[in-house]
Amino acid sequence: MSRTLVTLVAAGCLAASAAAISGQTPQRPDFTGVWTSYTEPGAARGGGPGRGGGPPLPMTDEAQKKVAAYRALIGTSGDTPGGHCLGTGMPGSMLGSGGYPMEIVQRPEQINITYEAHNEVRRVYLGDRIVPMADRVPGRNGHSSARWEGDTLIVETTHLVEQVEQRYAHSDQARIVERYRLTTDKNGTKVLVAEMTLTDPVFYTKPVTDTKRWAYVPNGHLLPYECAEEGWRIHLEELEKKTKESK
Amino acid sequence: MKHLWSVLGAAALALTLSATAGAHHSAVQYDFGKSATITGVVVKFQAINPHMRLTLRVTDDKGTRDVELEGHSTNNMYRAGYRDGLIKVGDKITVNVAPLRNGTEGGYMVAAVTANGGRFGVQTAAERAREREKAEGK
Numbered sequence: 001m002s003r004t005l006v007t008l009v010a011a012g013c014l015a016a017s018a019a020a021i022s023g024q025t026p027q028r029p030d031f032t033g034v035w036t037s038y039t040e041p042g043a044a045r046g047g048g049p050g051r052g053g054g055p056p057l058p059m060t061d062e063a064q065k066k067v068a069a070y071r072a073l074i075g076t077s078g079d080t081p082g083g084h085c086l087g088t089g090m091p092g093s094m095l096g097s098g099g100y101p102m103e104i105v106q107r108p109e110q111i112n113i114t115y116e117a118h119n120e121v122r123r124v125y126l127g128d129r130i131v132p133m134a135d136r137v138p139g140r141n142g143h144s145s146a147r148w149e150g151d152t153l154i155v156e157t158t159h160l161v162e163q164v165e166q167r168y169a170h171s172d173q174a175r176i177v178e179r180y181r182l183t184t185d186k187n188g189t190k191v192l193v194a195e196m197t198l199t200d201p202v203f204y205t206k207p208v209t210d211t212k213r214w215a216y217v218p219n220g221h222l223l224p225y226e227c228a229e230e231g232w233r234i235h236l237e238e239l240e241k242k243t244k245e246s247k
Numbered sequence: 248m249k250h251l252w253s254v255l256g257a258a259a260l261a262l263t264l265s266a267t268a269g270a271h272h273s274a275v276q277y278d279f280g281k282s283a284t285i286t287g288v289v290v291k292f293q294a295i296n297p298h299m300r301l302t303l304r305v306t307d308d309k310g311t312r313d314v315e316l317e318g319h320s321t322n323n324m325y326r327a328g329y330r331d332g333l334i335k336v337g338d339k340i341t342v343n344v345a346p347l348r349n350g351t352e353g354g355y356m357v358a359a360v361t362a363n364g365g366r367f368g369v370q371t372a373a374e375r376a377r378e379r380e381k382a383e384g385k
Binding site: 076077078082083085100116117223225226227229230 | 274275276293295296297300320322325326
């Protein structure tokens with residue numbers, strides 16, 4: 001071992017010991033803030049493979065049949081869950097949530113990610129806040145826990161429900177691992193890189209990966225996204241009509 | 248406002264189509280490669296999600312009729328300059344739309360010129376192409 005290496009190791013141990021003695025947690029990157037879809041300097045906006053784009057996915061026969069049946073049902077209508085006020089769900093939410101911004105609020109034991117579209121919220125628990133597997137409630141965004149590996153946040157999501165309409169359709173056995181880290185581009189823009197690996201023995205023969213980049217929005221704000229008002233208004237109109245007819 | 252157009256143009260259009268399009272009337276029935284303008288008097292306007300709704304009373308040499316339109320989400324339009332109260336019933340406005348593919352009157356509102364001449368919205372691919380051609384001196 002070279003003298004330089006010995007010196008570095010010793011310094012690292014000393015720093016770790018000092019942190020342990022003082023009771024401080026290691027300094028972590030702070031992802032808090034509003035983020036929007038990142039575009040490389042000079043690149044066209046709104047890129048990405050989108051629905052149906054990109055190379056063929058390594059789907060099992062069962063998955064291919066389910067997705068084909070779904071697409072046949074939708075036909076040329078172009079219907080989407082979002083068009084009916086249903087949230088994007090994972091992994092669509094972490095891969096862009098329809099192009100709307102997201103907001104991260106970070107505490108050491110919990111990170112909340114709010115996607116503007118449909119006011120979708122993911123709560124990511126760390127350490128003692130992590131919920132036991134048996135107590136988790138399945139949903140379109142599943143249940144997420146996380147840990148740090150140096151400056152990278154590793155988020156694991158389980159308890160997803162089957163979603164055949166996703167760009168990466170998956171079963172309820174899917175498990176998604178996201179790796180979040182901060183970088184800065186050549187223009188000085190703070191960029192949050194989110195690498196995703198989806199494993200699903202029911203829908204895929206091998207893991208599926210994708211990467212999403214988010215650009216920091218200085219002093220950004222999310223807007224409220226109410227979507228069900230029209231459905232409620234129509235319901236009230238029908239109720240009024242029925243009431244009048246019954247008199 | 249022009250700044251908003253340039254910043255939000257393609258991105259807002261792409262994002263609206265990518266996930267929250269679909270809607271009550273799906274965006275696939277609109278041709279976003281084309282653009283058209285419709286002028287009329289506002290009969291009904293709803294700044295809602297996932298898509299704005301607008302009914303315009305149009306009068307021209309074909310007569311007078313009500314034209315139903317939908318458009319980008321209120322959130323996307325807000326980021327493209329829309330603010331509460333900019334469109335009111337009775338206003339005469341002009342909207343820029345991606346027309347229906349089947350040729351029926353109507354379309355998907357991507358931008359509007361309000362009664363007082365204010366403007367909000369994003370550009371269609373056809374408009375961006377025209378601007379590009381203009382900039383290139385074609």
